Amino acid sequence: MNSYERGPGLPPSRGPLSGAVAGRLCGTGPLPRPVEAEGADPYGDDLQLALYLCYELHYRGFAGVGPEFEWDPGLLRFRAALERRFLSALRADTPGHDSLDEALAALLVEPVEGSGVTHFLGAEGELWQLREYAAQRSLYHLKEADPHAWVLPRLWGRAKAGMAAVEFDEFGGGRADRIHARLFAALMTDLGLESTYGRYLDAARAEMLAVVNLMSLFGLHRELRGALVGHFADVEITSSPGSQRLAEAMRRTGAGPAAEFFYDEHVEADAVHEQVVRHEVIGGLLAEEPELAADVTFGIDATEYLEDRLARRLLADWRAGHSSLRTPLAPHMSHTS
Amino acid sequence: MPNEPADRARRITVQRQGPLLVEGPVEVELEDGTTVSSDRFRVALCTCRRSRRYPWCDTSHRRKTKGSG
Ligand SMILES: [Fe+2]
Ligand SMILES: [Fe+2]
Numbered sequence A: 001m002n003s004y005e006r007g008p009g010l011p012p013s014r015g016p017l018s019g020a021v022a023g024r025l026c027g028t029g030p031l032p033r034p035v036e037a038e039g040a041d042p043y044g045d046d047l048q049l050a051l052y053l054c055y056e057l058h059y060r061g062f063a064g065v066g067p068e069f070e071w072d073p074g075l076l077r078f079r080a081a082l083e084r085r086f087l088s089a090l091r092a093d094t095p096g097h098d099s100l101d102e103a104l105a106a107l108l109v110e111p112v113e114g115s116g117v118t119h120f121l122g123a124e125g126e127l128w129q130l131r132e133y134a135a136q137r138s139l140y141h142l143k144e145a146d147p148h149a150w151v152l153p154r155l156w157g158r159a160k161a162g163m164a165a166v167e168f169d170e171f172g173g174g175r176a177d178r179i180h181a182r183l184f185a186a187l188m189t190d191l192g193l194e195s196t197y198g199r200y201l202d203a204a205r206a207e208m209l210a211v212v213n214l215m216s217l218f219g220l221h222r223e224l225r226g227a228l229v230g231h232f233a234d235v236e237i238t239s240s241p242g243s244q245r246l247a248e249a250m251r252r253t254g255a256g257p258a259a260e261f262f263y264d265e266h267v268e269a270d271a272v273h274e275q276v277v278r279h280e281v282i283g284g285l286l287a288e289e290p291e292l293a294a295d296v297t298f299g300i301d302a303t304e305y306l307e308d309r310l311a312r313r314l315l316a317d318w319r320a321g322h323s324s325l326r327t328p329l330a331p332h333m334s335h336t337s
Numbered sequence B: 001m002p003n004e005p006a007d008r009a010r011r012i013t014v015q016r017q018g019p020l021l022v023e024g025p026v027e028v029e030l031e032d033g034t035t036v037s038s039d040r041f042r043v044a045l046c047t048c049r050r051s052r053r054y055p056w057c058d059t060s061h062r063r064k065t066k067g068s069g
Helices: A016-026 A045-056 A067-071 A073-093 A100-107 A117-124 A127-141 A157-170 A180-190 A206-220 A222-252 A257-288 A290-319
Strands: A109-111 B020-023 B026-029 B035-038 B042-045 B063-065
Touching (some): A016 A045, A016 A073, A045 A073, A067 A073, A073 A206, A073 A290, A100 A109, A100 A222, A100 A290, A117 A127, A117 A222, A127 A206, A157 A222, A157 A257, A206 A222, A206 A290, A222 A257, A257 A290
């Protein structure tokens, strides 16, 4: 079996753009002209899936899709058009802080009455909602820290050393059984989900695809290295308290030991990662390239903007009593007593 | 490296607001004589005494705001 025969199957398309990318990857159709991307909804299912398919070629690819498509010039040209649409929308729509210090300060306070997804799940989340949350988030967590590894060759000195140290921890500190993506796969098993890479791509909402696409966009462009660093800082700074609430939710619902452990580990790990990212990675980067401060700020603000869109989507669906996924999950057999 | 005699001073980073950062691995002896250990490349030790995972920092030192977020 060739290695490219492994990997997830291509998901069904969600419109003409994603359909055309999938068609190109299967060799069944031509690519649209780049101008076709210009009128598309930048946050919609079709554009986000099209972009996701393009980016996934740089990670594990898809079953039956040849690895040479990663550097297919036509596909790269089309991806660039999708990226322009997405990035220009983000730059226009993201409520921006005036300075990096302000953006960081906003992340470093804890609201007493938080209204985010982890506050909801921690206080009143039911098992079916935790399962849906994990299924959506699996798009990132099953390749946790991979998008951020792209930035390593674009950093130097303190920023590189700090970033590599945090990534080393994300990848298990030298031990395969502690790789965070693997810890998340064990969480999925506890929750009665399938932990196969790419399994819930088709079920995930556009808002979730956009969160992962943002990391790939920032990671794959040297020009956006400052934004990648800002994005990573946002994730690490907000993770510890959020993980605390999710660990509580897993305990309260009896989700299982691996489900608790994933979030317990992130409470402690990210309390450290946050410090290293702020002092070493951001501090080191700006000591070398102070002109990137605005990009770091943009990375933080764009991440908050897309995470907020995802949160509103999930909470609206759940409060209305219905599934947040495009295709509902099969029942969790071991918890249906 | 673990299990080798230290050939240089271990660095500890202090901050007025926030945890002590110590190069790992570390073993921490608690008041009751028990020890806990961590082999992370760096560990954050709680100094505000509010951590629910004492002696490890859990970011409980952060300032609370009234508003919702
Ligand atoms: Fe992690
Ligand atoms: Fe982390």
